[in-house]
Amino acid sequence: MKALEVHDLRKTYRQGGKVVEALNGVSLSINPGEVLAFLGPNGAGKTTCIKMIAGLIRPDSGWVKIAGFDPHNSSRGLRMLGTVLEGSRNLYWRLTAEENLEYFGVLRGITPKAARQQTLRLLERFGLQDKRKTPVAALSRGMQQKLSIAVALVHKPPLLLLDEPTLGLDVEACENVKVLVREIAQEGCAILLTTHQLDIAEQISDRVAIIQKGKIIAEETTAEMIRHFSGSTYNIEFEGELNHIQLKEIKALGAILTEEKLVYAGSKEGLYKVLAVLDPLPLIQVKQDQADLTQVFLKLVGEYNYV
Protein backbone atom coordinates (compact mmCIF):
# COMPACT_ATOMS: atom_id res chain seq x y z
CA MET A 1 0.00 0.00 0.00
CA LYS A 2 1.12 3.57 -0.69
CA ALA A 3 2.15 5.55 2.38
CA LEU A 4 0.56 8.62 0.80
CA GLU A 5 -1.90 9.16 -2.02
CA VAL A 6 -3.03 12.63 -2.99
CA HIS A 7 -5.66 12.93 -5.70
CA ASP A 8 -6.54 16.06 -7.68
CA LEU A 9 -6.37 18.54 -4.80
CA ARG A 10 -7.80 21.95 -5.55
CA LYS A 11 -7.93 25.07 -3.43
CA THR A 12 -8.86 28.62 -4.29
CA TYR A 13 -8.31 31.50 -1.89
CA ARG A 14 -10.24 34.72 -2.16
CA GLN A 15 -8.53 37.68 -0.64
CA GLY A 16 -9.71 41.27 -1.07
CA GLY A 17 -11.61 40.50 -4.27
CA LYS A 18 -8.60 38.68 -5.73
CA VAL A 19 -8.78 34.98 -6.50
CA VAL A 20 -5.67 32.88 -5.96
CA GLU A 21 -5.65 29.34 -7.26
CA ALA A 22 -3.28 27.90 -4.66
CA LEU A 23 -3.71 24.29 -5.83
CA ASN A 24 -4.91 23.44 -9.27
CA GLY A 25 -5.27 19.67 -9.39
CA VAL A 26 -2.30 18.22 -7.53
CA SER A 27 -1.86 14.44 -7.44
CA LEU A 28 1.05 12.66 -5.78
CA SER A 29 1.94 9.37 -4.19
CA ILE A 30 4.80 8.10 -2.05
CA ASN A 31 5.83 4.53 -1.30
CA PRO A 32 7.01 3.40 2.12
CA GLY A 33 10.68 4.24 2.61
CA GLU A 34 10.74 6.76 -0.21
CA VAL A 35 11.83 10.41 0.03
CA LEU A 36 9.93 12.72 -2.32
CA ALA A 37 11.34 16.22 -2.73
CA PHE A 38 8.47 18.60 -3.38
CA LEU A 39 10.04 21.61 -5.05
CA GLY A 40 8.72 24.85 -6.44
CA PRO A 41 9.21 28.63 -6.36
CA ASN A 42 7.76 30.83 -3.61
CA GLY A 43 3.98 30.78 -3.60
CA ALA A 44 3.75 27.65 -5.78
CA GLY A 45 1.46 25.86 -3.31
CA LYS A 46 3.81 23.55 -1.37
CA THR A 47 2.82 24.57 2.15
CA THR A 48 -0.87 24.63 1.21
CA CYS A 49 -0.55 21.07 -0.07
CA ILE A 50 1.36 19.87 3.01
CA LYS A 51 -1.22 21.45 5.32
CA MET A 52 -3.95 19.65 3.40
CA ILE A 53 -2.19 16.33 3.74
CA ALA A 54 -1.85 17.05 7.47
CA GLY A 55 -5.60 17.68 7.70
CA LEU A 56 -5.10 21.36 8.60
CA ILE A 57 -6.77 22.89 5.52
CA ARG A 58 -9.77 21.42 3.73
CA PRO A 59 -9.44 21.11 -0.03
CA ASP A 60 -12.21 22.52 -2.27
CA SER A 61 -12.08 19.15 -3.99
CA GLY A 62 -9.83 16.11 -4.22
CA TRP A 63 -8.75 13.68 -1.53
CA VAL A 64 -5.83 12.52 0.59
CA LYS A 65 -5.11 9.01 1.88
CA ILE A 66 -2.40 8.24 4.38
CA ALA A 67 -1.73 4.51 4.56
CA GLY A 68 -5.29 4.15 3.27
CA PHE A 69 -6.93 6.57 5.75
CA ASP A 70 -8.41 9.99 5.05
CA PRO A 71 -6.90 12.52 7.52
CA HIS A 72 -9.93 14.79 7.05
CA ASN A 73 -12.40 12.15 8.12
CA SER A 74 -10.54 9.88 10.51
CA SER A 75 -8.36 10.45 13.53
CA ARG A 76 -6.62 7.22 12.49
CA GLY A 77 -5.36 8.98 9.37
CA LEU A 78 -3.96 11.83 11.43
CA ARG A 79 -2.09 9.40 13.66
CA MET A 80 -0.43 7.93 10.60
CA LEU A 81 1.61 11.06 10.03
CA GLY A 82 4.15 13.34 11.63
CA THR A 83 4.36 16.94 10.46
CA VAL A 84 7.10 19.53 10.77
CA LEU A 85 5.91 22.86 9.44
CA GLU A 86 8.16 25.88 8.89
CA GLY A 87 9.72 27.15 12.13
CA SER A 88 9.41 24.33 14.72
CA ARG A 89 5.80 25.22 15.45
CA ASN A 90 4.94 21.71 16.58
CA LEU A 91 6.70 22.21 19.93
CA TYR A 92 5.67 23.71 23.26
CA TRP A 93 8.36 26.26 23.94
CA ARG A 94 8.04 26.25 27.72
CA LEU A 95 8.22 22.49 28.04
CA THR A 96 11.55 20.65 28.04
CA ALA A 97 12.71 18.44 25.18
CA GLU A 98 11.74 15.35 27.15
CA GLU A 99 8.32 16.69 28.15
CA ASN A 100 7.51 17.59 24.55
CA LEU A 101 8.30 14.09 23.33
CA GLU A 102 6.32 12.37 26.07
CA TYR A 103 3.38 14.74 25.77
CA PHE A 104 3.02 14.40 22.01
CA GLY A 105 3.52 10.64 22.16
CA VAL A 106 0.55 10.22 24.48
CA LEU A 107 -1.47 12.80 22.55
CA ARG A 108 -1.05 10.71 19.40
CA GLY A 109 -2.28 7.57 21.03
CA ILE A 110 0.70 5.59 22.33
CA THR A 111 0.79 4.44 25.95
CA PRO A 112 2.71 6.53 28.54
CA LYS A 113 5.19 3.68 28.87
CA ALA A 114 5.79 3.48 25.11
CA ALA A 115 6.05 7.30 24.99
CA ARG A 116 8.73 7.16 27.70
CA GLN A 117 10.70 4.51 25.79
CA GLN A 118 10.41 6.37 22.51
CA THR A 119 11.49 9.60 24.20
CA LEU A 120 14.70 8.04 25.48
CA ARG A 121 15.39 6.39 22.15
CA LEU A 122 14.79 9.57 20.13
CA LEU A 123 16.78 11.82 22.50
CA GLU A 124 19.71 9.51 22.02
CA ARG A 125 19.19 9.10 18.30
CA PHE A 126 19.00 12.86 17.75
CA GLY A 127 21.94 13.62 20.08
CA LEU A 128 19.76 15.56 22.52
CA GLN A 129 20.30 13.57 25.76
CA ASP A 130 22.22 16.44 27.38
CA LYS A 131 19.33 18.76 26.65
CA ARG A 132 16.48 16.60 27.85
CA LYS A 133 15.74 18.91 30.79
CA THR A 134 16.15 22.13 28.77
CA PRO A 135 13.04 24.10 27.74
CA VAL A 136 12.65 24.39 23.98
CA ALA A 137 12.97 28.18 24.16
CA ALA A 138 16.56 27.76 25.41
CA LEU A 139 17.66 25.36 22.68
CA SER A 140 19.60 26.48 19.61
CA ARG A 141 17.75 26.71 16.29
CA GLY A 142 19.36 23.49 15.04
CA MET A 143 18.45 21.62 18.23
CA GLN A 144 14.87 22.88 18.02
CA GLN A 145 14.68 21.64 14.47
CA LYS A 146 16.00 18.22 15.42
CA LEU A 147 13.55 18.05 18.32
CA SER A 148 10.70 19.03 15.95
CA ILE A 149 11.52 16.07 13.76
CA ALA A 150 11.87 13.78 16.79
CA VAL A 151 8.45 14.89 18.08
CA ALA A 152 6.91 14.24 14.66
CA LEU A 153 8.29 10.68 14.82
CA VAL A 154 7.43 9.82 18.41
CA HIS A 155 4.38 7.69 17.54
CA LYS A 156 6.25 5.94 14.68
CA PRO A 157 4.08 7.20 11.79
CA PRO A 158 4.44 5.71 8.30
CA LEU A 159 4.54 9.21 6.77
CA LEU A 160 6.61 12.25 7.68
CA LEU A 161 5.93 15.71 6.23
CA LEU A 162 8.86 18.12 6.39
CA ASP A 163 8.31 21.70 5.25
CA GLU A 164 11.75 23.30 4.80
CA PRO A 165 13.45 21.30 7.55
CA THR A 166 16.89 22.83 6.97
CA LEU A 167 15.87 26.48 6.74
CA GLY A 168 18.21 28.68 8.78
CA LEU A 169 20.45 25.83 9.92
CA ASP A 170 24.25 25.98 9.86
CA VAL A 171 26.25 23.55 7.74
CA GLU A 172 26.67 20.96 10.47
CA ALA A 173 23.04 21.02 11.63
CA CYS A 174 22.00 20.73 7.98
CA GLU A 175 24.21 17.67 7.50
CA ASN A 176 22.69 16.20 10.63
CA VAL A 177 19.15 16.63 9.37
CA LYS A 178 20.11 15.18 5.98
CA VAL A 179 21.55 12.03 7.54
CA LEU A 180 18.52 11.67 9.82
CA VAL A 181 16.10 11.97 6.90
CA ARG A 182 17.90 9.22 4.99
CA GLU A 183 18.02 6.97 8.05
CA ILE A 184 14.36 7.46 8.86
CA ALA A 185 13.45 6.60 5.27
CA GLN A 186 15.63 3.50 5.42
CA GLU A 187 13.57 2.31 8.35
CA GLY A 188 10.51 2.40 6.09
CA CYS A 189 9.00 5.83 6.75
CA ALA A 190 7.82 7.72 3.65
CA ILE A 191 8.97 11.34 3.61
CA LEU A 192 7.58 14.36 1.78
CA LEU A 193 10.08 17.16 1.93
CA THR A 194 9.99 20.72 0.68
CA THR A 195 13.15 22.76 0.42
CA HIS A 196 14.60 25.61 -1.58
CA GLN A 197 18.07 24.10 -1.11
CA LEU A 198 18.18 22.04 -4.28
CA ASP A 199 21.56 20.51 -3.50
CA ILE A 200 19.98 18.96 -0.41
CA ALA A 201 16.99 17.72 -2.41
CA GLU A 202 19.41 16.18 -4.90
CA GLN A 203 21.37 14.40 -2.18
CA ILE A 204 18.52 12.93 -0.16
CA SER A 205 15.51 12.44 -2.41
CA ASP A 206 14.57 9.36 -4.39
CA ARG A 207 12.05 11.24 -6.47
CA VAL A 208 11.32 14.86 -7.30
CA ALA A 209 8.00 16.59 -7.99
CA ILE A 210 8.10 20.19 -9.17
CA ILE A 211 5.07 22.37 -8.52
CA GLN A 212 4.42 25.73 -10.07
CA LYS A 213 1.33 27.90 -9.82
CA GLY A 214 -0.53 25.09 -8.06
CA LYS A 215 0.26 22.45 -10.72
CA ILE A 216 2.79 19.64 -10.85
CA ILE A 217 4.91 20.39 -13.92
CA ALA A 218 7.40 17.52 -13.63
CA GLU A 219 7.76 14.34 -11.62
CA GLU A 220 10.48 11.74 -11.95
CA THR A 221 13.10 9.88 -9.96
CA THR A 222 15.86 12.28 -8.98
CA ALA A 223 18.45 10.35 -10.97
CA GLU A 224 16.24 10.23 -14.09
CA MET A 225 15.40 13.90 -13.85
CA ILE A 226 19.08 14.81 -13.81
CA ARG A 227 20.01 12.24 -16.45
CA HIS A 228 17.21 13.45 -18.64
CA PHE A 229 18.74 16.89 -18.72
CA SER A 230 22.43 16.13 -18.50
CA GLY A 231 23.98 15.09 -21.72
CA SER A 232 21.71 17.34 -23.66
CA THR A 233 24.55 19.83 -23.99
CA TYR A 234 27.93 19.04 -25.52
CA ASN A 235 31.00 21.22 -25.39
CA ILE A 236 33.29 20.60 -28.35
CA GLU A 237 36.84 21.94 -28.40
CA PHE A 238 38.90 21.73 -31.57
CA GLU A 239 42.03 23.19 -33.16
CA GLY A 240 42.06 25.51 -36.12
CA GLU A 241 39.45 27.71 -37.74
CA LEU A 242 36.17 26.99 -39.45
CA ASN A 243 35.68 28.16 -43.04
CA HIS A 244 32.50 29.95 -44.01
CA ILE A 245 30.84 26.82 -45.42
CA GLN A 246 31.51 24.94 -42.18
CA LEU A 247 30.21 27.90 -40.18
CA LYS A 248 26.99 27.88 -42.18
CA GLU A 249 26.50 24.13 -41.74
CA ILE A 250 27.26 24.28 -38.03
CA LYS A 251 24.75 27.06 -37.60
CA ALA A 252 22.12 25.14 -39.56
CA LEU A 253 22.58 22.22 -37.16
CA GLY A 254 21.91 24.53 -34.23
CA ALA A 255 25.41 24.56 -32.72
CA ILE A 256 26.80 27.78 -31.30
CA LEU A 257 30.38 28.88 -31.77
CA THR A 258 31.85 30.78 -28.82
CA GLU A 259 35.40 32.07 -28.60
CA GLU A 260 37.12 28.86 -27.70
CA LYS A 261 34.55 26.12 -28.24
CA LEU A 262 31.44 24.90 -29.96
CA VAL A 263 28.35 24.30 -27.85
CA TYR A 264 25.72 21.90 -29.12
CA ALA A 265 22.46 21.14 -27.33
CA GLY A 266 20.75 18.21 -28.99
CA SER A 267 20.73 14.49 -29.63
CA LYS A 268 23.71 12.15 -29.96
CA GLU A 269 22.93 11.70 -33.68
CA GLY A 270 23.00 15.47 -34.10
CA LEU A 271 26.33 15.60 -32.32
CA TYR A 272 27.88 13.23 -34.90
CA LYS A 273 26.60 15.46 -37.70
CA VAL A 274 28.31 18.44 -36.06
CA LEU A 275 31.53 16.44 -35.68
CA ALA A 276 31.33 15.41 -39.36
CA VAL A 277 31.28 19.08 -40.36
CA LEU A 278 34.42 19.69 -38.27
CA ASP A 279 36.27 16.79 -39.93
CA PRO A 280 39.30 16.79 -40.45
CA LEU A 281 40.14 19.49 -37.84
CA PRO A 282 41.81 17.94 -34.78
CA LEU A 283 39.44 17.57 -31.82
CA ILE A 284 40.77 18.45 -28.35
CA GLN A 285 37.78 17.23 -26.40
CA VAL A 286 34.06 16.56 -26.56
CA LYS A 287 32.41 16.86 -23.18
CA GLN A 288 28.89 16.29 -21.95
CA ASP A 289 27.64 18.96 -19.63
CA GLN A 290 26.62 17.46 -16.29
CA ALA A 291 23.37 19.02 -15.17
CA ASP A 292 22.47 19.24 -11.51
CA LEU A 293 19.05 19.58 -9.97
CA THR A 294 19.38 23.37 -9.72
CA GLN A 295 19.83 23.68 -13.49
CA VAL A 296 16.97 21.26 -14.17
CA PHE A 297 14.69 23.16 -11.81
CA LEU A 298 15.49 26.57 -13.27
CA LYS A 299 15.02 25.30 -16.80
CA LEU A 300 11.63 23.67 -16.08
CA VAL A 301 10.30 26.54 -14.01
CA GLY A 302 11.55 29.06 -16.57
CA GLU A 303 10.01 27.21 -19.50
CA TYR A 304 6.68 26.88 -17.75
CA ASN A 305 6.58 30.62 -17.18
CA TYR A 306 6.54 31.25 -20.90
CA VAL A 307 3.80 28.79 -21.79
Ligand SMILES: Nc1ncnc2c1ncn2[C@@H]1O[C@H](COP(=O)(O)OP(=O)(O)OP(=O)(O)O)[C@@H](O)[C@H]1O
Ligand atom coordinates in the same frame (compact mmCIF):
# COMPACT_ATOMS: atom_id res chain seq x y z
N1 LIG B 1 -4.53 31.73 4.02
C1 LIG B 1 -4.35 32.18 2.78
N2 LIG B 1 -5.15 33.15 2.28
C2 LIG B 1 -4.99 33.60 1.02
N3 LIG B 1 -4.04 33.16 0.18
C3 LIG B 1 -3.20 32.22 0.63
C4 LIG B 1 -3.29 31.67 1.96
N4 LIG B 1 -2.33 30.74 2.11
C5 LIG B 1 -1.65 30.71 0.96
N5 LIG B 1 -2.16 31.58 0.06
C6 LIG B 1 -1.70 31.79 -1.32
O1 LIG B 1 -1.61 30.53 -1.96
C7 LIG B 1 -0.46 30.44 -2.78
C8 LIG B 1 0.39 29.27 -2.36
O2 LIG B 1 1.01 29.53 -1.11
P1 LIG B 1 1.93 28.48 -0.34
O3 LIG B 1 2.23 29.03 1.00
O4 LIG B 1 1.30 27.14 -0.41
O5 LIG B 1 3.25 28.48 -1.24
P2 LIG B 1 4.67 27.75 -1.02
O6 LIG B 1 4.92 26.94 -2.23
O7 LIG B 1 4.70 27.07 0.30
O8 LIG B 1 5.68 28.98 -1.03
P3 LIG B 1 7.06 29.23 -0.21
O9 LIG B 1 8.12 28.56 -1.01
O10 LIG B 1 7.19 30.72 -0.27
O11 LIG B 1 6.89 28.70 1.17
C9 LIG B 1 0.22 31.80 -2.69
O12 LIG B 1 -0.20 32.58 -3.76
C10 LIG B 1 -0.29 32.35 -1.37
O13 LIG B 1 -0.28 33.75 -1.39
Ligand SMILES: [Mg+2]
Ligand atom coordinates in the same frame (compact mmCIF):
# COMPACT_ATOMS: atom_id res chain seq x y z
MG1 LIG C 1 5.86 27.29 2.03
